Amino acid sequence: MYQLEERDKHKRLENQDEIDLGVIFERIGRIPQKVGNRLKYTFKAVYNNLKVVSLVVLLGIGLGYAAYYVTKPYYTSSMTLILSNIRNEFMETQLDKLSVMINEDNFEAVSKSLDISPDAAGQIKGMNFYNLDQDRVAEDSILTGSPFRIELQLYNNALFSTMEPALANYLENNRYFSKQKRIRQQQIISLISKYKDEIASLDSVKTAVVNPRGPVNGFVYGQPIDPANLYRESIDMYQRQIALQAELERLDNVEVVTGFVSRLNPTGPKLLKYLLIGALLGFIIGLIIALRREAVKREKLSY
Numbered sequence: 001m002y003q004l005e006e007r008d009k010h011k012r013l014e015n016q017d018e019i020d021l022g023v024i025f026e027r028i029g030r031i032p033q034k035v036g037n038r039l040k041y042t043f044k045a046v047y048n049n050l051k052v053v054s055l056v057v058l059l060g061i062g063l064g065y066a067a068y069y070v071t072k073p074y075y076t077s078s079m080t081l082i083l084s085n086i087r088n089e090f091m092e093t094q095l096d097k098l099s100v101m102i103n104e105d106n107f108e109a110v111s112k113s114l115d116i117s118p119d120a121a122g123q124i125k126g127m128n129f130y131n132l133d134q135d136r137v138a139e140d141s142i143l144t145g146s147p148f149r150i151e152l153q154l155y156n157n158a159l160f161s162t163m164e165p166a167l168a169n170y171l172e173n174n175r176y177f178s179k180q181k182r183i184r185q186q187q188i189i190s191l192i193s194k195y196k197d198e199i200a201s202l203d204s205v206k207t208a209v210v211n212p213r214g215p216v217n218g219f220v221y222g223q224p225i226d227p228a229n230l231y232r233e234s235i236d237m238y239q240r241q242i243a244l245q246a247e248l249e250r251l252d253n254v255e256v257v258t259g260f261v262s263r264l265n266p267t268g269p270k271l272l273k274y275l276l277i278g279a280l281l282g283f284i285i286g287l288i289i290a291l292r293r294e295a296v297k298r299e300k301l302s303y
Helices: 002-048 050-070 088-103 107-114 157-172 175-210 227-249 271-302
Strands: 075-083 124-131 148-154 254-258
Touching (some): 002 271, 050 271, 088 107, 088 124, 107 157, 157 175, 157 254, 175 227
Antiparallel strands (some): 075 254
16 A cells, blocks of 8 residues: 555656656747747837838937047057067066056156156057967967067157157166166176277287297297287187177167057048947837837726
8 A cells, every 4th residue: 555655655756757858848939939029029110110120220320420429539540679698578567657648648657657758648548469379389488589579559640759758768677677678788888998998919929920020930828829820819809899889789678670650541430430339329229218118008098
């Protein structure tokens, strides 16, 4: 008797589970129908209130044009720089700080950092920067000495020539970078001075060998004199001196590869973009009005 009751109970539970699953699947199957009905209702509401919706869309387009008309035009240009043996993330930190100042409209701080006038700082709309070799470096590697691009947006097209040296100096005059540059500069200048003294000494020896003023035995400090070796040594030292002088000229931590180019036509704002946004907002508002009017109409018919 007990076993029969347990079996009946078990069968009832199984039937209940089957019924519950059937209800769930039935509800899921109704979703496309509900969506279709809702879309049909929406289209009907728009059709019945087409004049109102069209009027609101036209109003949105008009407001979009007005917003475009009052928006200040801006110009975009980019410059490419290359670093000496410096990690790019250090430069990113420097540019991040400057970008924050620009986004916060902190024109006084921007003016001080770039050594430009506050009026010129106020003409900066935005700034972006990109590492050009980022995709070529492994994830666990450090990007060092890679070229990077700074993209600048200005309201005044004539200021690109001013911003180029201002940004380069801003990056170059970092306290740590400037200190390392001075140390290397002093080392190179000392080496150049040393080579000049050595070359002068060799020149005096060559002069004594070529134009002797007294008895010549062909020895200096107990070593035989070979004029060819003296000339080779002198040329080698001179080449090292020239190489150091060239390095001294290239000692900047940041070098401009390609500078900003002044644009004749503004980058933005885009008229089509403003008109599309205005039309979309107008359509959304018009759709809400149409649905509301349709709902009110149904309520009146239901009474």
